[in-house]
């Protein structure tokens with residue numbers, strides 16, 4: 254049960270408010286103008302990457318020791334939220350940089366941290382996370398990718414599927430089976446580099462939304478890497494992967510929250526302009542009630558997301574429950590709010606001439622990745638507070 258002290262800790266401080274203001278103005282000036290084209294052309298949002306890197310917002314979670322901004326979990330949420338408010342695809346740059354590198358931060362050796370976090374912090378390299386496979390999605394422990402020891406090396410073979418920012422990222426945290434007898438306890442995590450011999454990528458998936466974020470298969474064909482690229486001890490890779498998701502599901506909640514806020518803001522403006530029956534449609538109580546419900550849901554999703562971010566920062570015992578709850582709730586809200594925003598724009602909302610159609614398509618993925626919302630409910634049920 255959260256006491257009043259817990260609430261103080263997740264109320265944004267003045268520095269969080271200042272961060273939000275600066276990310277919002279950057280996002281509106283440098284990312285929003287390209288959001289529709291990035292979606293329409295299904296192309297990587299290079300302008301967003303450049304803008305985020307030049308403002309040091311592409312991987313804010315990296316600790317200062319390794320040259321990063323050392324942002325806390327709530328600050329990271331605010332960055333992702335504000336970028337997602339204008340372009341969900343672009344928000345996957347800071348989000349997946351955290352997802353890909355957190356296994357190294359949580360469990361990696363000092364050498365691995367020094368080698369891989371510096372280039373990430375500088376903006377010279379992005380980091381992806383490769384857990385899922387064609388036949389291992391919700392049941393991630395059923396993976397088949399194999400890593401076999403050969404002297405001072407590990408040799409990896411297998412196919413990872415649905416890997417966000419694959420091909421663009423230089424670095425990949427790859428989970429692979431090192432002992433097939435032990436199921437989840439026989440899985441280990443490794444850092445694989447794009448330039449390692451035997452690494453290649455499939456064609457980008459043709460998706461419903463987040464079209465600017467490349468999602469591709471990663472093929473590992475006799476990829477021979479030094480043994481010190483293993484993250485943590487042998488057999489701990491699955492535990493690291495799950496611990497990572499406890500923290501990063503909150504970033505998906507942030508993304509969902511940002512998408513919902515973007516749709517709400519757009520609809521709020523639209524109903525004041527659009528006239529029917531001789532007055533702005535925002536004057537009708539039926540429309541006002543819809544907006545009130547949308548705002549109420551977004552506020553509730555934000556409170557839960559920030560509460561989970563505070564738990565992530567403190568490493569609270571109820572983090573697993575809160576991370577799953579925030580992701581599940583915020584993503585369901587994002588779907589509802591974006592669908593209502595399309596409704597409020599009527600026929601115009603159903604076209605690509607207005608951004609709410611894109612937001613509704615983008616919102617859908619937040620109910621699916623980093624574990625579907627059915628899986629989140631399983632996680633919550635196993636970890637009830």
Ligand SMILES: Cc1cc2nc3c(=O)[nH]c(=O)nc-3n(C[C@H](O)[C@H](O)[C@H](O)COP(=O)(O)OP(=O)(O)OC[C@H]3O[C@@H](n4cnc5c(N)ncnc54)[C@H](O)[C@@H]3O)c2cc1C
Pocket residue numbers: 381382383384385387389390391392414415416417418460468618621622623624625626627628
């Ligand atoms: C655009 C995109 C980007 C992604 N990015 C990444 C990434 O960067 N890295 C990565 O590793 N993965 C990534 N994923 C993979 C994503 O996490 C999986 O798609 C997701 O976990 C679901 O797995 P699946 O697609 O195999 O669905 P399945 O596991 O086949 O699920 C199908 C349906 O069955 C339901 N279901 C399954 N098991 C249960 C159960 N026990 N109880 C109730 N319902 C159940 C699911 O909820 C779902 O509705 C991405 C996926 C997409 C689409």
